[in-house]
Amino acid sequence: MERGELKSTDSVNTGKLNNSKKVKRRALLKALIGIPVLGAFAFELSEKFTYDKEKKSRIINELGLNSYKAPEIIKSSSGAKSDLLRIGIIGYGSRAVSHANALGFMHPDHVEERTKSNRINDWLAQEDLNVAITGICDVFDLHAENGLATARNSFRVGGATSSNIPVKRYRTYQEMLENKDIDAVMIATPDHHHAQISIAAALAGKHVYCEKSPAILEDQLYKLYDTIKNSKIVYQLGHQIPQSVIFQQAKDIIKKDILGKVTLIETTTNRNTADGAWIRHLDNKGNPKPGDEKSIDWEQWLGNTPKVPFSIDRYYNWTKFFAYDIGLIGQLFTHEFDAVNQLLRIGVPKSVVSSGGIYYWKDNREMADLLHCVFEYPDRDLTLLYSATLANSRSRGRIFMGHDASMELGSTINITVDGDSTRYKKYIEAGLVDASVPMVSFNPNTGKVDAVSSATEKYYAARGLTTTNINGVQVDITYLHIKEWIDCIRNGKIPSANIERAFEEGVACIMAHRSYVEKRCMEWDPVKRRIV
Amino acid sequence: MNDKIIYTSGQKFALIAMRLLIGWHILFEGFSKLLIPNWSSSSFLKESQWILKGFSNWIIAHAGVLNTVDLLNTWGLIAIGTGLILGIFTRAAAISGAILLFVYYLNNPPLIGLEYSVPAEGNYLVVSKTLIESAALVVLAVFPTGSFAGLEVLLNNFRNRIKKSEE
Numbered sequence: 001m002e003r004g005e006l007k008s009t010d011s012v013n014t015g016k017l018n019n020s021k022k023v024k025r026r027a028l029l030k031a032l033i034g035i036p037v038l039g040a041f042a043f044e045l046s047e048k049f050t051y052d053k054e055k056k057s058r059i060i061n062e063l064g065l066n067s068y069k070a071p072e073i074i075k076s077s078s079g080a081k082s083d084l085l086r087i088g089i090i091g092y093g094s095r096a097v098s099h100a101n102a103l104g105f106m107h108p109d110h111v112e113e114r115t116k117s118n119r120i121n122d123w124l125a126q127e128d129l130n131v132a133i134t135g136i137c138d139v140f141d142l143h144a145e146n147g148l149a150t151a152r153n154s155f156r157v158g159g160a161t162s163s164n165i166p167v168k169r170y171r172t173y174q175e176m177l178e179n180k181d182i183d184a185v186m187i188a189t190p191d192h193h194h195a196q197i198s199i200a201a202a203l204a205g206k207h208v209y210c211e212k213s214p215a216i217l218e219d220q221l222y223k224l225y226d227t228i229k230n231s232k233i234v235y236q237l238g239h240q241i242p243q244s245v246i247f248q249q250a251k252d253i254i255k256k257d258i259l260g261k262v263t264l265i266e267t268t269t270n271r272n273t274a275d276g277a278w279i280r281h282l283d284n285k286g287n288p289k290p291g292d293e294k295s296i297d298w299e300q301w302l303g304n305t306p307k308v309p310f311s312i313d314r315y316y317n318w319t320k321f322f323a324y325d326i327g328l329i330g331q332l333f334t335h336e337f338d339a340v341n342q343l344l345r346i347g348v349p350k351s352v353v354s355s356g357g358i359y360y361w362k363d364n365r366e367m368a369d370l371l372h373c374v375f376e377y378p379d380r381d382l383t384l385l386y387s388a389t390l391a392n393s394r395s396r397g398r399i400f401m402g403h404d405a406s407m408e409l410g411s412t413i414n415i416t417v418d419g420d421s422t423r424y425k426k427y428i429e430a431g432l433v434d435a436s437v438p439m440v441s442f443n444p445n446t447g448k449v450d451a452v453s454s455a456t457e458k459y460y461a462a463r464g465l466t467t468t469n470i471n472g473v474q475v476d477i478t479y480l481h482i483k484e485w486i487d488c489i490r491n492g493k494i495p496s497a498n499i500e501r502a503f504e505e506g507v508a509c510i511m512a513h514r515s516y517v518e519k520r521c522m523e524w525d526p527v528k529r530r531i532v
Numbered sequence: 533m534n535d536k537i538i539y540t541s542g543q544k545f546a547l548i549a550m551r552l553l554i555g556w557h558i559l560f561e562g563f564s565k566l567l568i569p570n571w572s573s574s575s576f577l578k579e580s581q582w583i584l585k586g587f588s589n590w591i592i593a594h595a596g597v598l599n600t601v602d603l604l605n606t607w608g609l610i611a612i613g614t615g616l617i618l619g620i621f622t623r624a625a626a627i628s629g630a631i632l633l634f635v636y637y638l639n640n641p642p643l644i645g646l647e648y649s650v651p652a653e654g655n656y657l658v659v660s661k662t663l664i665e666s667a668a669l670v671v672l673a674v675f676p677t678g679s680f681a682g683l684e685v686l687l688n689n690f691r692n693r694i695k696k697s698e699e
Binding site for chain 1: 685686689
């Protein structure tokens with residue numbers, strides 16, 4: 001090594017045969033120094049690859065999760081699709097915009113926006129559901145006009161096939177329900193109208209897709225249940241989460257009993273913005289949003305609630321007031337309850353205790369901004385906990401806690417083994433499983449980036465409430481949920497968020513709300529089917 | 533002339549050892565990206581905090597660009613690692629490796645006030661191991677380690693012989 005290659009060149013020059021051979025051999029050895037290193041690298045790499053694969057596959061196989069296949073969107077059968085379904089939308093606020101998009105209709109302004117941000121193609125890839133929006137009903141002229149412009153826009157999913165079907169604006173929902181040219185209605189009004197309109201629609205023989213909550217008053221809920229049960233219409237409550245791919249996976253995990261005995265489920269709300277606390281009368285720039293007594297039919301908006309003078313605060317921020325909604329329980333816990341109920345079929349709780357208060361958003365609100373509800377299911381050996389804050393956004397997730405493992409279910413699934421698990425003891429001891437990091441995680445969105453803009457949107461996305469990834473395509477889960485409803489209408493089947501689930505949810509939520517208001521433990525009498 | 537410089541065996545040994553170690557590390561970084569299903573640089577780029585933040589966000593926002601970056605990154609690392617280990621195109625590999633690592637560094641430098649969601653595996657202030665590795669590659673680039681050991685030795689001998697026969 002001491003003599004460098006310069007000297008070797010010299011020795012070549014001398015022409016001595018011996019030296020030359022020696023030098024050549026030495027040069028060759030030097031030249032090939034990388035080969036054994038590369039060989040060792042290849043050996044280590046293959047060892048590591050095999051080790052990782054075996055470790056992973058051993059756990060996955062052991063848990064029976066190896067059979068998982070990404071689901072595909074079930075295409076509607078073409079025969080059942082042939083009849084055009086004529087839909088009326090009642091309440092055309094921001095939620096109805098998503099409904100219209102899911103049906104395959106979009107406002108020209110939104111088309112332009114999404115085209116600019118490169119997000120139009122996922123929407124256009126939706127299946128044409130063969131529906132027409134033929135009626136719009138809203139008490140606010142501006143919203144109704146948005147609805148009309150959307151329904152009339154010929155740029156839509158599946159092309160402009162039904163563009164010549166007239167779209168009518170209805171001043172009241174009663175007028176819309178009287179019209180024979182409407183087959184089904186989608187209700188996205190403030191919550192105090194939900195039950196009443198759903199009942200009227202069912203009596204008029206129109207299928208119903210209603211946003212949560214199903215009802216905010218006990219009597220209305222019972223009446224809604226009876227009316228829907230005695231009708232032939234298809235009722236679907238607006239809970240899109242179970243349509244997400246990740247949710248199907250969670251079902252599989254529960255079915256395969258990977259978590260062990262689940263005794264505690266923690267659901268949470270973690271928000272920290274004015275918008276998230278339902279202060280929504282200002283736009284992004286801080287200017288008041290449009291609307292006044294002339295353009296809003298206030299009498300109709302109030303419906304059966306106590307008469308109060310026109311208030312733009314109540315109009316935009318209705319969630320704050322108990323006359324129109326049951327606060328966090330109605331707006332957000334409903335989603336949590338549905339997610340848990342769809343997975344575990346927990347039904348109506350035996351008892352509920354709620355407590356909380358108005359601790360941060362000290363405006364004129366009635367709804368609590370910190371709220372905690374405990375739902376007991378002694379028959380199932382299970383407690384469901386809901387903890388909500390509108391004054392801190394630390395993510396606390398939605399966690400199913402079993403004796404052997406915990407599952408955090410959001411837009412992804414993380415399963416973490418419990419350090420004291422009986423079932424996984426041998427894996428923990430063998431070093432195959434680490435209780436401090438997730439053992440298995442499912443993330444259908446790996447490597448995919450979706451543009452979510454506002455804090456509230458991000459909140460929903462993190463909780464699996466907006467889109468899901470099916471074979472590499474971002475699919476709007478509201479679309480999947482509405483599609484399920486429409487397929488059920490055509491095939492006479494029962495959708496996932498049917499009236500039974502809506503009833504269970506309605507009872508649980510009203511119990512929780514009453515417990516907060518009446519400051520006492522509410523119980524359910526399963527014989528009389530009444531809250532006591 | 534530079535050619536006249538004679539390095540001690542210790543100097544050569546140290547430089548070659550450093551080249552092989554860095555080559556190994558970079559080669560495995562490349563392969564691990566290849567072996568992780570659906571690996572993407574997006575999670576790294578999302579964390580980008582400093583002067584490259586805008587550029588990184590632009591990459592993430594464009595799926596096509598992101599794919600290209602992922603592909604170039606993975607195969608770039610593999611090529612650089614192979615070059616360093618085998619001692620072929622050594623200087624090019626060292627320079628491009630130094631630049632690549634410096635870009636990584638610029639994406640998340642441990643500067644005061646920049647917070648990252650994933651904690652570093654050590655404690656860094658301004659200088660991180662990435663920066664040091666980048667600097668080490670600069671060292672390799674300024675020494676002719678390819679002519680100490682590696683396939684370039686053969687190449688040089690071959691060149692010399694041609695030169696000789698021409699004379």
